[in-house]
Amino acid sequence: MTDENKKRETMLLRVKTLFLHRVLRGYSIKWIFVSHWRRLWRQGGNFKNGENSPRAKELTDQWESAWPGCEPSGSSLRDHEPGLWLRFHSLPRAKRYAENSEERDEVLHRHQTLLNDLLAISGSTRIRVIGQDYDTNDIHSGWTKKHMPGSWPWRVHLDTHLHGDVPGQKAPETYFWVSSYDTVGQLTGLLEQAAEDVAKFIVTDPAMTWVYAPYDGGVDIIAPTLEAREALETAHPEWLPSETGSV
Numbered sequence: 001m002t003d004e005n006k007k008r009e010t011m012l013l014r015v016k017t018l019f020l021h022r023v024l025r026g027y028s029i030k031w032i033f034v035s036h037w038r039r040l041w042r043q044g045g046n047f048k049n050g051e052n053s054p055r056a057k058e059l060t061d062q063w064e065s066a067w068p069g070c071e072p073s074g075s076s077l078r079d080h081e082p083g084l085w086l087r088f089h090s091l092p093r094a095k096r097y098a099e100n101s102e103e104r105d106e107v108l109h110r111h112q113t114l115l116n117d118l119l120a121i122s123g124s125t126r127i128r129v130i131g132q133d134y135d136t137n138d139i140h141s142g143w144t145k146k147h148m149p150g151s152w153p154w155r156v157h158l159d160t161h162l163h164g165d166v167p168g169q170k171a172p173e174t175y176f177w178v179s180s181y182d183t184v185g186q187l188t189g190l191l192e193q194a195a196e197d198v199a200k201f202i203v204t205d206p207a208m209t210w211v212y213a214p215y216d217g218g219v220d221i222i223a224p225t226l227e228a229r230e231a232l233e234t235a236h237p238e239w240l241p242s243e244t245g246s247v
Contacts, residue, residue: 044133044134044135044141044142044145045131045133045134045135045141045142045143045144045145045175045177046133046134046135046141046173046175047153047156047175049153050153050154050155050156051152051153051154055152056152056154059154059178060154060155062208063208066208066209067080067208067211071157071174071176072130072132072176072202073132073174073200073202073213074202074211074213074215074220075220077202077211077213077220077222078213078220078222081222083226084222084223084224084225084226084229085220085221085222085223086220086221086223086229086232086233086240087218087219087220087221087240087241088110088114088218088219088221088232088236088239088240089217089218089239089240089241090106090107090110090111090195090214090217090218090219090239091103091106091107091217092106092238094217094218094241094242095217096216096217097195097196097216097217098195104192104195107191107192107195108188108191108192108195110219110236110239111187111191111195111214111219112184112185112187112191113236114212114219114221114232114236115127115184115187115203115212116184117231117232117235118205118210118212118221118223118228118232119184119205121210121223121224121228121231122205122207122209122210122224124205124206124207125182126180126181126182126205126206127180127181127182127183127184127186127187127203127204127205128178128179128180128181128203128204128205128206128208129148129151129178129179129180129181129187129190129201129202129203130154130176130177130178130201130202130204131144131145131147131148131151131176131177131178131179131199131200131201132144132174132175132176132200132201132202133145133174133175133176133177133200134172134173134174134175135172135173135175143193143198143199143200144177144190144193144199144200144201145177147189147190147193147199148177148179148190148201149179150179151177151178151179152177152178152179153175153176153177154176154177154178155176156173156174156175156176157173157174157176158172158173180206187203191214194214194215194216195214195216196216197215197216200215201213201214209224210222210223210224210228
């Protein structure tokens with residue numbers, strides 16, 4: 001490499017470094033502003049204490065009875081009940097994100113169909129949603145709560161596995177909000193947000209016999225029984241992952 005080429009590469013590297021520094025600095029300033037704005041106007045997904053009420057106590061007792069030792073998240077429940085767990089994709093060929101209106105309609109169709117199947121299996125009519133949110137210092141704070149009008153604060157989970165043993169560093173907290181709905185159609189907005197990875201929540205029936213955890217690319221389901229799991233697989237074989245390890 002000639003000296004001239006070395007100089008050009010060095011100059012290009014300096015320009016890239018300066019550009020990246022300015023982008024990150026601008027992003028940091030913007031995020032500080034957004035964080036303070038959320039805290040000031042209480043737009044974040046956090047709360048100081050969960051609701052102290054009969055419905056909160058009833059929900060806690062019911063949850064601990066149905067899913068002891070688990071938090072209301074798809075990954076936690078999947079590990080708890082691997083035999084009842086199954087996954088469906090929300091688009092053909094395991095495509096993760098919809099790129100047009102037809103694909104967005106297909107994503108919504110699959111979610112609504114599976115939810116209606118689960119409601120029919122359990123004989124339920126109402127739906128409970130448990131949303132997962134974060135502190136105002138987190139970039140995702142408020143992303144789920146704002147799509148759950150009328151929701152109430154239920155419980156806080158302190159994840160001591162992440163930074164919990166690092167001196168001076170607070171373990172992250174997850175805040176759970178609860179709301180109830182009368183029809184699957186009322187979940188359209190939430191399901192669309194989950195498909196874009198800008199909301200995280202689980203859906204269950206009032207008796208908590210099953211759990212539906214949508215994500216960007218599909219859904220994890222904890223079926224109420226092995227028979228129900230097999231019935232869902234039989235009803236929608238084309239939506240199942242085609243190979244082990246596919247997302």
